[in-house]
Amino acid sequence: MSEFEPKIVAFVCNWCTYAGADLAGTSRIKYAQNVRIVRFPCTGRIDFMLLLKAFEEGADGIIVSGCHPADCHYTSGNYHARRRWMVFKDLLDFIGIDSRRIVFSWVSAAEGAKWAHLVNDTVSEIRNLGPMKEYKNLENVSSNKIGELIND
Amino acid sequence: MTELQNIAKKLFDDGSINLLIGYSNNENGGTSAIFIDNSADIDKLIYNENCHQNLMVYFQKPEVKKFGKLAFVVSLPGLKSVLEIASENQIKDGDAYFIAIDKDGNPSLLQDFHQIEDFITNNQTKPPMGLLKLMEKINNMTREERWQYWTDEFSKCIKCYACRSVCPLCYCTQCITDINIPQWISTESSPIGNLDWHIARAMHLAGRCIGCGECMKACPVDIPLALLTANLNKSIAIHFGDEPGMKADYKYPLSHYKLEDKENFIR
Ligand code: SF4
Ligand code: SF4
Ligand code: FES
Numbered sequence: 001m002s003e004f005e006p007k008i009v010a011f012v013c014n015w016c017t018y019a020g021a022d023l024a025g026t027s028r029i030k031y032a033q034n035v036r037i038v039r040f041p042c043t044g045r046i047d048f049m050l051l052l053k054a055f056e057e058g059a060d061g062i063i064v065s066g067c068h069p070a071d072c073h074y075t076s077g078n079y080h081a082r083r084r085w086m087v088f089k090d091l092l093d094f095i096g097i098d099s100r101r102i103v104f105s106w107v108s109a110a111e112g113a114k115w116a117h118l119v120n121d122t123v124s125e126i127r128n129l130g131p132m133k134e135y136k137n138l139e140n141v142s143s144n145k146i147g148e149l150i151n152d
Numbered sequence: 153m154t155e156l157q158n159i160a161k162k163l164f165d166d167g168s169i170n171l172l173i174g175y176s177n178n179e180n181g182g183t184s185a186i187f188i189d190n191s192a193d194i195d196k197l198i199y200n201e202n203c204h205q206n207l208m209v210y211f212q213k214p215e216v217k218k219f220g221k222l223a224f225v226v227s228l229p230g231l232k233s234v235l236e237i238a239s240e241n242q243i244k245d246g247d248a249y250f251i252a253i254d255k256d257g258n259p260s261l262l263q264d265f266h267q268i269e270d271f272i273t274n275n276q277t278k279p280p281m282g283l284l285k286l287m288e289k290i291n292n293m294t295r296e297e298r299w300q301y302w303t304d305e306f307s308k309c310i311k312c313y314a315c316r317s318v319c320p321l322c323y324c325t326q327c328i329t330d331i332n333i334p335q336w337i338s339t340e341s342s343p344i345g346n347l348d349w350h351i352a353r354a355m356h357l358a359g360r361c362i363g364c365g366e367c368m369k370a371c372p373v374d375i376p377l378a379l380l381t382a383n384l385n386k387s388i389a390i391h392f393g394d395e396p397g398m399k400a401d402y403k404y405p406l407s408h409y410k411l412e413d414k415e416n417f418i419r
Contacts, residue, residue, distance in 0.1 A: 048351070048355055049328070049336050049348070049352060052347075052348055052351060053336075056344055056348075069411070069415070076409065079409035079410075079411070079413065080406070080407065080409055082409065082413055082415055082418065083391070083392070083405065083406055083409055083413060084406055085417075085418075086387070086391050086413075086414065086417070087355075087358050087359070087384055087387050087388060087391070087406070088355065089417065090383070090384065090387035091351065091354060091355065091358070091380070091383070091384055091387075093295070093298075094290065094291070094298065094380070094383045094384075095298065095299065095302045095347075095350075095351070095380075096293075096295050096296065096297070096298030096299025096300070096301070096302055096303075097299065098295060103419065104417060104418045104419065105418060105419040106418060106419075118419065134299055135344070138303070138343040138344055138347065139343070139344075
């Protein structure tokens, strides 16, 4: 059997991390091919529902990355995002979704090498965690138990 | 006439209000909300330990708003909702009168947010033990057990949205779950749709839920919903030191920030 290749979706902001990833490319830095990049105006725009959709569509891991503090193109989107991620991570933990599958980072437009490392690290960490089977198994959960309740 | 009815009558008599929302006995031996628009009905007004519905849920309804001057019978959770919606600019000081029931069951008339803040500080109660115990139990489970626990709970959900209807803070005119372009949350009761609904609902109430527990009481299949928001509020208290429903000038923690917010989880 071939080795498990994790699917990673990266939600990045246009102004820093996307440019950083671009720089990694133009600098010809090689990194793992497992990542699909989705570009957003700002980390402040990255709603938690988007992360859930990525898992639903089969992602095994997610990267969320944008401008370093004090560098957000819209001044404070990343500060708001930082708070949102803090509580969202706690909610996922409470529900039993492995929050290690979501990696948060700041990558600036000059940090092509950091981007490449981030992707490589994430891919190897998710490879160790294995496929995101919780979501796939959901398909097998009986669609709702109300039938059983009524029959009781 | 009871003290509660006296206060209500006076409000009608001096023309302060056009509508009072309180509790009355219903034909099933329980209590229901009653909407009183003239003082002749005041003798139906009661308050006892069965009156738990959070009546502030009606404040945002256009059918209620059109009456203009309003009064509500409220206990601690209702008053916390008043301050929370005040902090969200949904109610202004003086928009309504509040007949507050204290922890001994005695009514008093509160008119401004300052009085409400003092009342809340003086009437604090501990959250129900059962809820705290269950929260601790879940937090002590392994991650796999937690996932199993919530998958089982969510699988019971029939998407009736009673939890949303009774919540004084679920007042958006269009809820994310009703939006179909794009369809964020599937309308059927399906495992993924249910998970999406519960995560979205909890996140949209994070740092806003005042813990009245109405969602949980309304749920026909007994999903312990208030645990999700209570746990989120716990993280918000730990990370940012905020607690909803205590002050009218509360700043919603997810639309404010501090430069020194924690970021040891960011690479
Ligand atoms: S306990 Fe439930 S009904 Fe009450 S404010 Fe919180 S989410 Fe809304
Ligand atoms: S009240 Fe219960 S069954 Fe109805 S939508 Fe809410 S959680 Fe689901
Ligand atoms: S523009 Fe990059 S985080 Fe706001």
